Amino acid sequence: MSARRVGFCLSDKKRRRMNLDAFAGLCAGCGVEVVEIDLTQPLEPQGPFDAIVHKLSDVIVEAERDSRSQQLLANFQSYISAHPRTVLLDPLPAMTQLLDRFASYQIMTKLHNSLRDWRICSPPYLEIHRETDLSSVQQAVINQTLSFPLICKTRVAHGSLSHEMSLIFSAGSLADVHPPCVLQSFINHGAVLHKVFVVGERHFCVERPSLKNFPSGPCDRKTIFFNSHQVSKPESSSDLTALDEQMPYLPPPSSEAVAALVRELRSQLGMALFGVDVIINIRTHTLTVIDINIFPGYEGVPQFFSSLLDHIKSVLKTQDSAGPPEPPQSVAPAAAATGV
Ligand SMILES: Nc1ncnc2c1ncn2[C@@H]1O[C@H](COP(=O)(O)OP(=O)(O)OP(=O)(O)O)[C@@H](O)[C@H]1O
Numbered sequence: 379m380s381a382r383r384v385g386f387c388l389s390d391k392k393r394r395r396m397n398l399d400a401f402a403g404l405c406a407g408c409g410v411e412v413v414e415i416d417l418t419q420p421l422e423p424q425g426p427f428d429a430i431v432h433k434l435s436d437v438i439v440e441a442e443r444d445s446r447s448q449q450l451l452a453n454f455q456s457y458i459s460a461h462p463r464t465v466l467l468d469p470l471p472a473m474t475q476l477l478d479r480f481a482s483y484q485i486m487t488k489l490h491n492s493l494r495d496w497r498i499c500s501p502p503y504l505e506i507h508r509e510t511d512l513s514s515v516q517q518a519v520i521n522q523t524l525s526f527p528l529i530c531k532t533r534v535a536h537g538s539l540s541h542e543m544s545l546i547f548s549a550g551s552l553a554d555v556h557p558p559c560v561l562q563s564f565i566n567h568g569a570v571l572h573k574v575f576v577v578g579e580r581h582f583c584v585e586r587p588s589l590k591n592f593p594s595g596p597c598d599r600k601t602i603f604f605n606s607h608q609v610s611k612p613e614s615s616s617d618l619t620a621l622d623e624q625m626p627y628l629p630p631p632s633s634e635a636v637a638a639l640v641r642e643l644r645s646q647l648g649m650a651l652f653g654v655d656v657i658i659n660i661r662t663h664t665l666t667v668i669d670i671n672i673f674p675g676y677e678g679v680p681q682f683f684s685s686l687l688d689h690i691k692s693v694l695k696t697q698d699s700a701g702p703p704e705p706p707q708s709v710a711p712a713a714a715a716t717g718v
């Protein structure tokens with residue numbers, strides 16, 4: 379394979395976490411040149427690129443309200459449109475939908491049917507689009523068969539505010555929600571989270587700390603506010619992650635079920651770089667999908683760089699033999715909302 383140019387476009391935070399120089403060194407040995415793209419400059423003179431790996435979540439989210447971010451995103455999109463042969467990891471419409479928990483939770487809900495044989499599911503959830511009177515929210519929680527405790531997450535799934543969450547223990551405490559947000563039934567899972575990191579055709583499972591068990595059903599307990607980065611990072615340890623009582627051993631998710639989940643999501647999302655957060659329901663032992671992340675940190679996956687390089691080489695090889703790909707399709711409009 380002749381020398382190829384792969385552009386990287388990462389958020390500041392991601393660039394600090396991902397040692398791009400080390401990855402470039404690994405790639406150089408295989409005739410792949412890693413080029414860091416400056417989104418603030420015209421892309422044409424920085425190219426051409428055989429592939430672009432990016433995490434533009436910051437720009438995509440900020441483009442909702444900031445004209446400069448809109449311009450940066452437009453520059454990027456026009457370059458991609460003018461160069462359909464450039465492989466994008468991952469396609470912008472696919473990534474954009476996962477930045478909206480309303481969209482990603484609709485995708486997770488579809489898994490109930492497609493993966494019924496593997497007893498894979500996701501918790502019941504409710505979209506709260508705007509400030510609404512308390513009784514309407516309480517009624518919608520009943521209609522959507524959510525069960526207390528509930529976990530409340532912002533609609534926007536990226537950036538610092540997106541990790542600010544709350545645990546709600548009674549109907550009266552639903553006054554503590556701040557729309558737009560999503561409510562999800564809290565599933566007791568023994569304070570162990572299984573992070574499934576996907577890189578192209580490969581995936582890796584990493585165990586992480588997680589929220590402890592809480593008594594099922596409504597109770598007169600004040601809302602708990604927390605940041606998810608206090609809960610499920612490798613070093614997380616707090617009152618929220620320490621089990622209050624011993625519990626029987628809970629087997630990890632079966633590797634076959636995880637493989638089936640990854641196959642289904644890879645096909646549904648059309649993405650190569652994503653993470654799935656999975657917990658095991660201590661009552662039913664069902665594998666429960668609670669979150670999908672775009673281009674996560676792959677912490678605890680020493681094979682990440684070699685797997686990413688292998689995937690890049692594989693898509694470039696496919697591109698060489700397949701000729702110019704069709705221009706990217708727009709994302710299908712989301713199904714009817716399930717919320718208030
Ligand atoms: N429905 C649920 N039932 C039980 N625990 C949950 C549920 N949803 C989330 N959690 C707990 O809260 C943590 C954060 O939730 P989630 O992964 O949705 O947040 P996030 O900020 O998107 O996380 P990430 O760091 O992966 O981006 C999970 O790791 C898990 O410990």
Ligand SMILES: O=P(O)(O)O[C@H]1[C@H](O)[C@H](O)[C@H](OP(=O)(O)O)[C@@H](OP(=O)(O)O)[C@@H]1O
Pocket residue numbers: 391392395433435535536537538540573610611653671672673674675676677
């Ligand atoms: O522990 P992980 O790898 O899941 O942590 C991810 C996290 O899931 C989110 O995807 C973060 O992205 P933001 O939502 O943009 O904060 C990732 O941050 P990043 O700086 O690596 O993109 C975390 O790694």
Ligand SMILES: [Mg+2]
Pocket residue numbers: 655669670671
């Ligand atoms: Mg998560």
